[in-house]
Amino acid sequence: MTLDRLLSPKTIAIIGGGAWCVSVAEQARKMGFAGAIYAVHPKQKPLAGLPSYASIADLPEPPDACFIGVNRHATLNVVAELRAVGAGGAICFASGFSESDQEDGSGSDLQTQLVAAAGDMPILGPNCYGMINYLDRAVLWPDQHGGAGVDSGVAIVMQSSNMAINVTMQQRGLPIAAIVCAGNQAQTGMAEIGAHLLADPRVTALGLHIEGFNDIRAYESLAQDAARLGKPIVALKVGKSDQAKAATVSHTASVAGNDAGASALLKRLNMARVDSLPTFLETLKLLHFAGPLASTKIASISCSGGEASLAADTAFGTPVNFPPLSDSQKTNLRNALGPMVALANPLDYHTYIWRDTEAMATAWAAMMEPHLALTLLVVDFPRADRCSDADWDCAIDAAGLAKSRSGSVVAMVTTLPENLSETIAARLIAKGVVPMLGLREAVEAVAAAASFTAPASTPVLMPTPTAPAQTVNEADAKAALHGYGLRIPISAQAAAPSQAADLASAIGFPVVLKGEGIAHKSEAGAVVLNLASPQAVADAAQAMPTERFLVEEMVTGAVAELLVGVVKDPAHGFVLTLGAGGTLTELLGDTASLLIPSPRDQIETALGTLKISALLRGYRNGPAAHMPAILDAIEAVQNYVLANAQGLEEVEVNPLICTPTDAIAADALLRRQ
Structure with missing residues (x-):
């Protein structure tokens, strides 16, 4: 499927007769479109002074690009007819498809039918305003716009049609080569549109306004195309304040969330993320005139x-x-x-x-x-x-x-x-x-x-289907991760306070006692450290709100404590979060996120961005942590995820106790289907 005819048309057809269709004809003329403009209306009503054909079959030639300005039900038939005559593509203006599912449950079904009707003919939308090609003076746009023809410039693809209108009105000296609305992306996604636009030698950079990623593999392909062409991509990704991210039993989910996954994905794709529309335009302008x-x-x-x-x-x-x-x-x-x-x-x-x-x-x-x-x-x-x-x-x-x-x-x-x-x-x-x-x-x-480097060469580990999950007990979670190389303390499980005291004596004092089956153990008083005698262990166990216990050797000599967590993000993959661990996790909010798989050098770089990295390096002449052991531990968690992704929802090691000689998982959590 090629977008050549749709986005660089020599002929245009406008199907419908409302004010929006009139505006499409007027804007095409105003821009100086040099090709034929055909109007189609069953009653052959003139459109902005153009004679109308009664049907698509009556057109003198298959049009390159079509604006469909009829209701959603009629749009299905029009798309099928355009495909049958060999049209180059269509813009589906009508709304009421998948974006309206909350109000009308038939929307997604209609969208599925629309894609089937289009077949291999490209369509934009539905719920899509259209496109303006300022390079070739080709416009299918049902409203005013503020742009003018250019010989070169930046291309912009947006999910919001109204924001696209606003961008055309900019008065910043930014030459816009093309602006395309993606709408619902029922068939043709933003990444495919962006790849087509970047391939034009007259386009210097690409801007994307992204509400959500619909096809990670397509974005990875776009990133590789951009790197090969030496053209930068800027992304305005919304959703930082999304309150819908799922709450789970761990700290990792609360500090990772959907936006962390989006940021990690954009960084991996080598797309510069900005947070406001003015900065989006200023960045594109700087890149157009100066490059990265x-x-x-x-x-x-x-x-x-x-x-x-x-x-x-x-x-x-x-x-x-x-x-x-x-x-x-x-x-x-x-x-x-x-x-x-x-x-x-x-x-x-x-x-x-x-x-x-x-x-x-x-x-x-x-x-x-x-x-x-x-x-x-x-x-x-x-x-x-x-x-x-x-x-x-x-x-x-x-x-x-x-x-x-x-x-x-x-x-x-x-x-x-x-x-x-x-x-x-x-x-x-x-x-x-x-x-x-x-x-x-x-x-x-x-x-x-200045943020551009190169896109990752390894594909993202794709998220697996989500289903209800169970929390694996700590001992089993540690054992599973230990099988992939994670260092864990010597430990034993007990079913009574007296047994816990006996096991502590066998392990050797001091020990840590934990109550099993309790989320957020510290908050529940289910973790007691540095117990130095059998009686102290028995007393601590007696005070806990559980009858199952985990007795562990007490790891000493900590330089710092880290969080190493992985959360499955349905939109972006498996998010690896690194941060300050233990009781500081939520207090400091000191985290960095990557997507799995990430190479060892990038993991080390991410650790270096943390505030707690000063402790890892040896703060105020204190001992430094053993960085190879820390990286080994993080890679062990990553390797477990790579080998056990199916059914996995979450992994957390918190804290990973970092000493001058080792890195040991003092606590671990697994949630699996």
């Missing part, structure tokens, strides 16, 4: 100390940083600015040289050195409806000169998004300077543009 950035090391230049401080604070807590000035930067800046300016990065160059274009260009170029990925020139322009911006021409010209002399990546950024017009953006672009709207958005765009 080599690092997050940048410089900021402004004529105000307030702006310099704001730039520094905006980047605080992000991967973006302002490295100290090099000796050559200091020398060149001092020669350009004289002794009255305090040299730093971010730089406040004062206003001494304002209006002196040559002096501004010299000073700005002095800051631009090869070790920087980007230089931000902070300039807010006056509003054109009430003020004159003529006095700011020097900044535009100086930016262009500094760019040409240094060969660096240069962006002019405003502190307020509205303080740079589309007209000024065009002037900056003509000089090779990237116009960026909003300091916060610019910093976030830099972080995203």
